[in-house]
Amino acid sequence: MSVERIRRFLSEADPGTPCLVVDTDTVATRVRELRDEFPHARLRYAVKANPEPAVLRAVLAAGGGFDVASPAEIAACLDAGASPAALSYGNTIKKPADIAFAWSRGVRDFTTDAPGDLAHLAAHAPGASVSVRILVDGPASATPFGQKFGCEPAQAAALLAEADRLGLDAAGIAFHVGSQQPDPGAWEPGIAAAAKIFAECATRGVSLRRLNIGGGFGITYRSAVPSPAEYGREIRAAVRAHFPDEPEILLEPGRAVVAGAGLIRTEVVLVSTRFGRRWVYLDVGRYNGLAETENEAIPYRFEVPDRDGARGPVVLAGPTCDGDDVLYQRTPYELPLSLRAGDRVDILDAGAYTASYSSVAFNGIPPLRTHCLEGGRLADDP
Template sequence: MAVSLLLSATYSFRAITKPGFTGPDPTHRHRDSPVTHASCNIQCGPTRTCATPVARGDCAPLHVHAALLPARSSGPETLTVVTAEHTAATGATSANRATARIREFLDRNPLPTPCLVVDLGSVADRYRALARDFAGYRVQYAVKANPSPAVLRALAAEGAHFDVASPAEIESCLHAGANPATLSYGNTIKKPGDIATAFAAGVRDFTVEAASDLDNVAEHAPGAEISVRLLVNADGAATPFGRKFGCDADTAIALLKRAARAGLDPKGVSFHVGSQHNDPAAWDGAMAAAAPVFAAAARTGIPLRALNVGGGIGTDYRGRAPEPATYAKAITEAVRTHVHDLPAELVIEPGRAIVAEAGLIRTEVVLVSRKSTMDSERWVYLDVGRYNGLAETENEAIAYRIEPVGSPGEATGERVIIAGPTCDGDDVLYQRTPYHLPLSLRAGDQLDILATGAYTASYSSVAFNGIPPLRTYCISEGRLISVE
């Protein structure tokens, strides 16, 4: 069995064979914190380090991480070295450069399925593009979309700010090199201990929607900056938030006054129109709801300086979403219409729009069946499903593009129902949404699920049915950077 692993960026590629190679160096183990082996170009995950130091000579060129090996073998192993020159020479085979790069990596380096591969170059490119389109806004990455340490490191290096929802996300961002001043604790549901932990870590920006939470912030984060989250009605999002988050305008005004009396810094208002919202006009209605809060706060001597317009910028799945520049124009016009003077601090909070198109899930077909000889639709069961990576297929809200490996473009053929691998009746991905896959599709064939960099691995259950969470592989310039 050949195990492929990206090892260098020299200007050729070759096979290196070590007779009798049986897997990783037995002296290499992982424990608690990240370590980089310069010679093998692999970054350990956030909770692992080497218990025994490995010399450069032991690490290169045949150092392999156990996570990359589908199974242990007693025979010779071949390691394919894929290089920068080879990657450039082959060129992009798809309009989506990230998808093309990931597919080329997987062609040269087959990985156990299911796997999520994220191209870090695309993550950085998307961040830069959004920062350009939303000039004058602070681009604050929603960590929950994909908290991979490698993704956070890439964004911290770009100067991104981060929307965090827990002490664990704060720790991840700081570990990735983020300055605590760039972190905003946007979750309005938090324990007093969580607030104290965040404040001790240097976080000074908090969002609230209730008096009790505000009082906890005053006690455990004295002097902190406060934004109040508004409840807005914005129908049309693929994944709406309902009434879970936010408060009405009267409550928001009362909270801002309460914050000032408590010695906090009431700085602004936030809202969110729902995730994957393909209508930029949705922000106009939200701004109409926010405008009275700005006006009332000014009348009471609390001039607000900050407005967080949330996330929700759409991503291309099977259907196309508007361009980010279209959102930027519509949102800015809505702010000007309803608030007139732009607040000094404008914040946009994308998650999906930064990481979704940077990721691809490769999955294997486990079973193809018909329920009866009269049934016109086949059931196609994959090794990835709602419990180990595709939670957003609930209610078929997100319709991913699914393509057979080796055949770019959505397949033609017979209509199919697509399901996951667990013994749970809800683990059906697409039954109403029409998908077609080739009649020749068999167990063991592989499919690519595109634009899956957001809300996939981060939504995976720990081990439902004993099936492990979706593993994430991050690559940069054709090289493997991390395995998580």
């Protein structure tokens, strides 16, 4: 449905390439599907996946709130009509000025993972609710976080006790299993670790209530991933197994909400054969939208709307004069042998982590433009 609506818009408006078109009705549908799987939970859409105002409005209309990571994301959500109570500041890396900005705009929920950040929260967001992010392993994730975020689980209870001592509201535990996580069992170790920390905090007189299971829900690019229902079933079972009383649950999906709602239309700039391989250069690449092709992590699906016939292997590359701007040279892709410069190529399920990662103008190439459809028509944002 969403691809049809997007292609109809592209053929009527012919907006020029490259561009991302997002069907916001699909965004709202995805939010509702995920909310149905976690009926007692609060959904906080991870704004970094796609911060377009029309996307934010669709999330709000479907009953979602927002996981924000910076003052600019807070401002965008409030401008889209969100109440500050629907926002949680999920980024553990923030300056005191960022915290003060969030607090001044009414944001009261924060995630932290280090004593330094906790001290800044106590100083600039007095009395705020704080969840401590723990590091969990999610080896199957296509884009894992490594060790950048999250304290060791053994340190969490002490941090929460310190939050309590500093006059903050020690709310609970957060974790993230890594983005594009195809294993619904990946949440269980984090849920189990959280339950232990709840119990340890109780012995210190600190009563926790919140479990933030993060994002990570995968979407089908070239390989199938579990359905929202399958993720929901395993995660709910893990919560039941480890928590005698169901905690307040928060989830922070980004990719699963917006990826499938977007299509990037691109144009072939050059087709060239070197050392026996056919190289196809598109007008979109690593720096103007396809950052997640780094290490060939996300294997997008490509469609050529105007050419049929025999296909052959290709290396896919972007338009800049940077040697790293190669999309896929190990992942096997085949495109029509008749493909020529000027042909249109569509990239499916490209609504998440594309335009939002686009550089300002590397090589003078502008950031990826986004057009949002609301009810099938162009949203009238500036």
